[in-house]
Amino acid sequence: MAQPNQQKFPAVQGGGSLIVAWQIKGKRVLVVGGGEVAAGRILNCLNADALVTVVSPLARLNSEVAYRVAQNEVTHIDRNFEPSDLDGADMVLVAVDDPEASSTIWKLCKEKRIIANIADVPPECDFYFGSVHRDGPLQIMVSTNGKGPRLASTIRKFIAKQLPSNAGSAIETVGQLRVKLRQIAPRPEDGPKRMAWMTKVSDAYSLSQMCELTEEDMANLLRYYPSGKVPSMDVLQSLRGNPDGSKLDVFDGSFGFSVGA
Template identity: 70%
Template sequence: MPEYPKVQGGGSLIVAWQVKNKHVLVVGGGEVAAGRILLALNADARVTVVCPSSGLNGEVAYRVAEKQVTHIDRNFEPCDLDTADMVLCAIDDPEASTQVWKLCKERRIAANIADVPPECDFYFGSIHRDGPLQVMVSTNGNGPKLASIVRKRIAEALPSNMGAAIENVGKLRRKLREVAPDIKEGPKRMKWMSGVCESWSLDDLVGMTEQDMDGLLSHYQSGDIPPLLEVRMKNL
């Protein structure tokens, strides 16, 4: 019998949730809410903040003043959920928070109630961001501070130019799809791109120009992956 990975229960399904142009409702306006708002804005979501003006901290007030978010100047009301795709609740009122949670469950809206793991459909991890690169560390709600420590150690181990390399690889992939658009080419495209990432150094990927990409792509049909120097010599 072949050996398969063992099931390790108790984890979370870690995914990259695409919320671009979706409506994220944030209940609260303090420090925790500010962090949640920034994460949602970084993901290009449409954010509405429900909180009396007196409860907004400096950062949230700034987001409101700059019109980065829509602000409803009052306490939460059930009608606020009418257009919400996701709810992030961060208020210092356990009873009110639980009410928000129950309403979200009734309407089947994904929600996160800050600091109350049993009332969360998902958790926020500690995130390292470098351009298109996002690395998240989650402790499944058990130790946020430890998640932050682990995330910092991972970030320190990564090359400083990793984000730039990923951006160039993304450009190369898009160009490759133009060169070989046929869906049947999918496995070959994946194998060839994997070969580029494995055979070229990080510095090569960072320094790759549009001309280098075009020169490299001319070798795709043959399946060859010449070194960057060879590609540039042929471009002369």
């Protein structure tokens, strides 16, 4: 059997983490602690629609965590951690200034096979939190694999400054277009063609142009799908109020126009 050409494949770079978009909506997350670090963990989980329980004496809650409790955004248990708090938990986040207690909780989580993150103790973490830029549906995470959280924040801010201010809105528009496309091409066998066409759309228009697409634009754009073509933005805009393309020189009268990018 012939050996594959090694130069055609990327080299393995060990020592990294598997960065995924973890869906924890409706999952039970236990947060042990009520300080600044806990507040950040809690917000991250609430943003992901998790069900959060905080275990910490009331007197040790900082103002943000106390606010979450007062607004009933989290469930609060007003005492120190007890092993029974792990019952039913899908994830445990520990953020207390007590290394011995933290390690004890970590060991209990391992016994119960519950994934856990012990703040500021990389060896006792099943996963790390990164520094996240959020703009609507857009999320960009920078991770240093637990080695430099503050540097991760600096890098994240640098990346965010390079992005256009409307990046999130453009993604919302793409999402709407995908939903509409699936409505007109719902069959599983349509999948490859849908994906290929959406790739062309994403490559044809800039982020700012995506943001400018109206409901009428999307309806006109979808008329090109059967032919697999994507019109230029100029052509698409010329169809506003002119859906039959009568003002265009390149219309062949079929379902979809003969011009494409």
